[in-house]
Amino acid sequence: MAYHFKRELKYGEEREDGYIFVGCTTKRGKKYEDFRSPEAFERQKKSNKINKKKVYDKISKAMADEKISRGCSHCGYNKEAEALDFHHRDPKTKIIAVASHWRTSWKQFEKMKKEWEKCDVLCSRCHRVEEKRLRNAIK
Numbered sequence: 637m638a639y640h641f642k643r644e645l646k647y648g649e650e651r652e653d654g655y656i657f658v659g660c661t662t663k664r665g666k667k668y669e670d671f672r673s674p675e676a677f678e679r680q681k682k683s684n685k686i687n688k689k690k691v692y693d694k695i696s697k698a699m700a701d702e703k704i705s706r707g708c709s710h711c712g713y714n715k716e717a718e719a720l721d722f723h724h725r726d727p728k729t730k731i732i733a734v735a736s737h738w739r740t741s742w743k744q745f746e747k748m749k750k751e752w753e754k755c756d757v758l759c760s761r762c763h764r765v766e767e768k769r770l771r772n773a774i775k
Contacts, residue, residue: 647659655672656674658680696739703720707757708762709756710759719759721763729754
């Protein structure tokens with residue numbers, strides 16, 4: 637059953653009968669508001685949180701695997717992903733730091749992959765030395 641309101645609803649707003657708004661769907665060209673019972677709403681929130689965590693963990697693992705497989709291009713270190721950084725070869729092509737990307741969706745992961753293709757992997761020590769060398773070259 638479609639309920640039509642004169643104002644836009646926001647996620648989590650409650651109707652008079654206690655049902656909670658979760659979004660809109662379109663079927664055969666008609667817009668329908670989608671409501672859940674309070675119990676179903678809580679189950680859905682919990683499920684969404686679990687699924688987001690799974691995506692975050694998979695993307696983080698893929699990023700760590702990429703760092704370890706490439707290793708430091710200067711000294712060859714490749715034991716711990718936390719000690720490895722992505723370093724942009726050309727700072728002018730940098731859109732965003734790879735580590736700053738949100739790891740909440742596969743779309744973000746694709747953007748992250750495009751960004752790390754422009755990078756070399758350096759261990760934290762070599763990265764600091766390289767950044768200092770670049771800063772001194774600009775002066």
